[in-house]
Amino acid sequence: xxxxxxxxxxxxxxxxxxxxxxxxxxxxxxxxxxxxxxxxxxxxxxxxxxxxxxxxxxxxxxxxxxxxxxxxxxxxxxxxxxxxxxxxxxxxxxxxxxxxxxxxxxxxxxxxxxxxx
Amino acid sequence: xxxxxxxxxxxxxxxxxxxxxxxxxxxxxxxxxxxxxxxxxxxxxxxxxxxxxxxxxxxxxxxxxxxxxxxxxxxxxxxxxxxxxxxxxxxxxxxxxxxxxxxxxxxxxxxxx
Numbered sequence: 001x002x003x004x005x006x007x008x009x010x011x012x013x014x015x016x017x018x019x020x021x022x023x024x025x026x027x028x029x030x031x032x033x034x035x036x037x038x039x040x041x042x043x044x045x046x047x048x049x050x051x052x053x054x055x056x057x058x059x060x061x062x063x064x065x066x067x068x069x070x071x072x073x074x075x076x077x078x079x080x081x082x083x084x085x086x087x088x089x090x091x092x093x094x095x096x097x098x099x100x101x102x103x104x105x106x107x108x109x110x111x112x113x114x115x116x117x
Numbered sequence: 118x119x120x121x122x123x124x125x126x127x128x129x130x131x132x133x134x135x136x137x138x139x140x141x142x143x144x145x146x147x148x149x150x151x152x153x154x155x156x157x158x159x160x161x162x163x164x165x166x167x168x169x170x171x172x173x174x175x176x177x178x179x180x181x182x183x184x185x186x187x188x189x190x191x192x193x194x195x196x197x198x199x200x201x202x203x204x205x206x207x208x209x210x211x212x213x214x215x216x217x218x219x220x221x222x223x224x225x226x227x228x229x230x
Binding site: 032041045 | 121148152158159160162165167172208216221222
Protein backbone atom coordinates (compact mmCIF):
# COMPACT_ATOMS: atom_id res chain seq x y z
CA UNK A 1 0.00 0.00 0.00
CA UNK A 2 1.17 3.51 -0.71
CA UNK A 3 1.79 6.10 1.96
CA UNK A 4 3.29 9.52 2.40
CA UNK A 5 4.99 11.06 5.41
CA UNK A 6 5.58 14.72 6.08
CA UNK A 7 7.65 14.65 9.25
CA UNK A 8 7.30 18.34 10.10
CA UNK A 9 3.95 19.81 11.05
CA UNK A 10 5.39 23.32 10.99
CA UNK A 11 8.32 24.98 9.25
CA UNK A 12 9.37 28.55 9.98
CA UNK A 13 11.81 30.41 7.78
CA UNK A 14 12.90 34.01 7.48
CA UNK A 15 11.98 35.91 4.34
CA UNK A 16 14.74 35.65 1.77
CA UNK A 17 16.17 32.45 3.20
CA UNK A 18 15.96 29.10 1.43
CA UNK A 19 13.16 26.79 2.48
CA UNK A 20 12.74 23.03 2.49
CA UNK A 21 9.59 21.06 3.20
CA UNK A 22 10.24 17.37 3.63
CA UNK A 23 8.36 14.40 2.19
CA UNK A 24 9.06 10.68 2.15
CA UNK A 25 6.94 8.04 0.50
CA UNK A 26 6.35 4.32 0.31
CA UNK A 27 5.06 2.54 -2.79
CA UNK A 28 5.46 -0.87 -4.33
CA UNK A 29 6.53 0.40 -7.74
CA UNK A 30 7.74 3.60 -9.34
CA UNK A 31 5.86 6.52 -7.84
CA UNK A 32 4.15 9.53 -9.30
CA UNK A 33 4.84 12.36 -6.84
CA UNK A 34 3.10 15.70 -6.45
CA UNK A 35 3.21 18.82 -4.31
CA UNK A 36 0.17 20.97 -3.62
CA UNK A 37 -0.36 24.18 -1.68
CA UNK A 38 -3.51 25.15 0.19
CA UNK A 39 -4.57 28.61 1.34
CA UNK A 40 -7.27 29.08 4.01
CA UNK A 41 -10.75 27.90 3.00
CA UNK A 42 -9.56 27.02 -0.47
CA UNK A 43 -8.94 23.88 -2.45
CA UNK A 44 -5.49 22.58 -3.24
CA UNK A 45 -3.38 24.17 -5.93
CA UNK A 46 -0.93 22.07 -7.92
CA UNK A 47 2.74 23.13 -7.65
CA UNK A 48 4.77 20.44 -9.39
CA UNK A 49 5.06 16.75 -10.16
CA UNK A 50 7.58 14.03 -10.80
CA UNK A 51 6.61 11.22 -13.15
CA UNK A 52 9.86 10.23 -14.81
CA UNK A 53 13.04 11.82 -16.14
CA UNK A 54 15.17 14.42 -14.38
CA UNK A 55 15.18 14.04 -10.64
CA UNK A 56 14.97 17.81 -10.16
CA UNK A 57 11.63 19.21 -11.20
CA UNK A 58 10.64 22.84 -11.31
CA UNK A 59 7.16 24.12 -10.71
CA UNK A 60 5.05 27.15 -10.04
CA UNK A 61 6.08 30.24 -8.03
CA UNK A 62 9.79 29.33 -8.06
CA UNK A 63 9.36 26.02 -6.23
CA UNK A 64 11.32 22.93 -7.10
CA UNK A 65 11.61 19.40 -5.75
CA UNK A 66 14.15 16.64 -5.97
CA UNK A 67 13.20 13.03 -6.37
CA UNK A 68 15.59 10.73 -4.50
CA UNK A 69 14.78 7.09 -5.12
CA UNK A 70 17.33 5.64 -2.71
CA UNK A 71 16.01 7.76 0.15
CA UNK A 72 12.39 7.57 -1.08
CA UNK A 73 12.11 11.31 -0.67
CA UNK A 74 10.65 14.20 -2.61
CA UNK A 75 11.52 17.37 -0.69
CA UNK A 76 10.09 20.71 -1.78
CA UNK A 77 12.53 23.60 -1.99
CA UNK A 78 12.72 27.25 -2.84
CA UNK A 79 15.91 29.32 -2.92
CA UNK A 80 14.41 32.47 -1.42
CA UNK A 81 11.20 32.43 0.62
CA UNK A 82 8.50 35.08 0.34
CA UNK A 83 5.97 36.03 3.00
CA UNK A 84 3.28 35.13 0.48
CA UNK A 85 4.58 31.53 0.47
CA UNK A 86 3.08 31.07 3.93
CA UNK A 87 0.48 28.31 3.52
CA UNK A 88 -0.19 24.61 4.05
CA UNK A 89 1.80 22.28 1.80
CA UNK A 90 0.85 18.73 0.92
CA UNK A 91 2.92 15.99 -0.64
CA UNK A 92 1.02 13.27 -2.51
CA UNK A 93 1.89 9.96 -4.14
CA UNK A 94 0.27 7.72 -6.68
CA UNK A 95 1.38 4.14 -7.22
CA UNK A 96 0.34 3.42 -10.80
CA UNK A 97 1.40 -0.22 -10.49
CA UNK A 98 -0.46 -0.77 -7.26
CA UNK A 99 -3.17 -3.40 -7.09
CA UNK A 100 -5.40 -0.95 -5.28
CA UNK A 101 -5.46 2.80 -5.34
CA UNK A 102 -3.56 3.02 -8.60
CA UNK A 103 -5.82 5.77 -9.87
CA UNK A 104 -5.89 8.13 -6.94
CA UNK A 105 -3.54 10.27 -4.89
CA UNK A 106 -2.61 9.62 -1.29
CA UNK A 107 -1.77 12.73 0.65
CA UNK A 108 0.46 13.45 3.60
CA UNK A 109 -0.84 15.28 6.64
CA UNK A 110 0.58 18.57 5.51
CA UNK A 111 3.26 21.02 6.63
CA UNK A 112 2.40 24.56 7.61
CA UNK A 113 5.02 26.94 6.27
CA UNK A 114 5.38 30.32 7.89
CA UNK A 115 7.70 32.85 6.32
CA UNK A 116 8.69 35.51 8.83
CA UNK A 117 9.21 39.04 7.51
CA UNK B 118 -10.46 26.34 -18.40
CA UNK B 119 -12.98 27.56 -15.88
CA UNK B 120 -11.75 25.30 -13.09
CA UNK B 121 -13.56 22.79 -10.94
CA UNK B 122 -16.75 24.21 -9.45
CA UNK B 123 -18.40 22.97 -6.27
CA UNK B 124 -21.77 23.88 -4.86
CA UNK B 125 -22.62 24.88 -2.20
CA UNK B 126 -19.53 26.40 -0.57
CA UNK B 127 -20.97 25.93 2.88
CA UNK B 128 -23.70 23.68 4.26
CA UNK B 129 -25.00 23.58 7.80
CA UNK B 130 -27.38 20.77 8.61
CA UNK B 131 -28.84 19.03 11.60
CA UNK B 132 -27.83 15.54 12.54
CA UNK B 133 -29.94 12.96 10.75
CA UNK B 134 -30.65 15.06 7.69
CA UNK B 135 -29.54 14.17 4.16
CA UNK B 136 -27.27 16.46 2.17
CA UNK B 137 -26.16 16.51 -1.45
CA UNK B 138 -23.17 18.27 -2.95
CA UNK B 139 -22.49 18.96 -6.59
CA UNK B 140 -19.22 19.07 -8.51
CA UNK B 141 -18.69 20.34 -12.03
CA UNK B 142 -15.27 19.23 -13.26
CA UNK B 143 -13.14 20.85 -15.91
CA UNK B 144 -14.76 20.03 -19.21
CA UNK B 145 -13.28 17.04 -21.01
CA UNK B 146 -11.62 15.75 -17.84
CA UNK B 147 -12.80 12.17 -17.75
CA UNK B 148 -11.52 11.44 -14.23
CA UNK B 149 -13.34 12.79 -11.20
CA UNK B 150 -12.46 12.34 -7.55
CA UNK B 151 -14.07 13.07 -4.20
CA UNK B 152 -11.94 13.67 -1.13
CA UNK B 153 -12.72 14.62 2.44
CA UNK B 154 -10.49 16.84 4.54
CA UNK B 155 -10.76 17.45 8.26
CA UNK B 156 -8.93 20.11 10.20
CA UNK B 157 -5.21 19.46 10.42
CA UNK B 158 -5.31 16.50 8.07
CA UNK B 159 -4.54 15.87 4.45
CA UNK B 160 -7.30 15.07 1.99
CA UNK B 161 -8.65 11.54 2.35
CA UNK B 162 -9.76 9.69 -0.77
CA UNK B 163 -13.43 8.81 -0.97
CA UNK B 164 -14.20 7.71 -4.50
CA UNK B 165 -13.12 7.92 -8.14
CA UNK B 166 -14.99 8.00 -11.44
CA UNK B 167 -13.73 7.47 -14.94
CA UNK B 168 -16.41 8.93 -17.15
CA UNK B 169 -19.69 7.67 -15.63
CA UNK B 170 -18.20 4.54 -14.05
CA UNK B 171 -17.37 4.54 -10.35
CA UNK B 172 -14.13 2.55 -10.39
CA UNK B 173 -12.83 2.93 -6.86
CA UNK B 174 -14.42 3.51 -3.52
CA UNK B 175 -12.62 3.86 -0.22
CA UNK B 176 -13.18 1.03 2.25
CA UNK B 177 -13.56 3.75 4.85
CA UNK B 178 -16.62 5.10 3.08
CA UNK B 179 -19.77 4.47 5.04
CA UNK B 180 -22.86 3.05 3.33
CA UNK B 181 -24.47 6.39 4.10
CA UNK B 182 -22.32 7.96 1.40
CA UNK B 183 -23.16 7.61 -2.26
CA UNK B 184 -21.80 9.31 -5.35
CA UNK B 185 -22.97 9.46 -8.91
CA UNK B 186 -21.75 10.81 -12.21
CA UNK B 187 -24.70 10.01 -14.43
CA UNK B 188 -23.55 11.40 -17.75
CA UNK B 189 -19.84 11.47 -17.17
CA UNK B 190 -19.89 15.20 -16.56
CA UNK B 191 -20.99 16.62 -13.20
CA UNK B 192 -21.05 14.51 -10.07
CA UNK B 193 -23.07 14.48 -6.86
CA UNK B 194 -22.11 13.24 -3.43
CA UNK B 195 -24.94 12.44 -1.06
CA UNK B 196 -24.66 11.79 2.65
CA UNK B 197 -27.68 10.24 4.29
CA UNK B 198 -28.53 10.51 7.98
CA UNK B 199 -25.66 12.86 8.66
CA UNK B 200 -23.62 12.52 11.84
CA UNK B 201 -21.45 15.08 13.60
CA UNK B 202 -18.39 13.14 12.50
CA UNK B 203 -19.28 13.92 8.90
CA UNK B 204 -18.36 17.56 9.48
CA UNK B 205 -15.48 18.25 7.11
CA UNK B 206 -14.46 19.92 3.87
CA UNK B 207 -15.52 17.84 0.87
CA UNK B 208 -13.24 18.36 -2.09
CA UNK B 209 -13.84 17.44 -5.70
CA UNK B 210 -11.05 17.15 -8.25
CA UNK B 211 -10.76 16.26 -11.89
CA UNK B 212 -7.97 15.11 -14.15
CA UNK B 213 -7.50 14.27 -17.83
CA UNK B 214 -5.20 11.31 -17.27
CA UNK B 215 -3.34 9.08 -14.87
CA UNK B 216 -0.06 11.01 -14.89
CA UNK B 217 -1.78 14.38 -14.81
CA UNK B 218 -2.22 16.36 -11.62
CA UNK B 219 -5.62 16.63 -9.99
CA UNK B 220 -7.32 19.99 -10.28
CA UNK B 221 -9.28 20.74 -7.12
CA UNK B 222 -12.35 22.82 -6.50
CA UNK B 223 -12.64 25.09 -3.48
CA UNK B 224 -14.65 22.51 -1.61
CA UNK B 225 -17.92 22.32 0.28
CA UNK B 226 -17.63 22.81 4.01
CA UNK B 227 -20.19 20.71 5.85
CA UNK B 228 -21.12 21.41 9.45
CA UNK B 229 -23.42 18.95 11.17
CA UNK B 230 -25.00 20.30 14.35
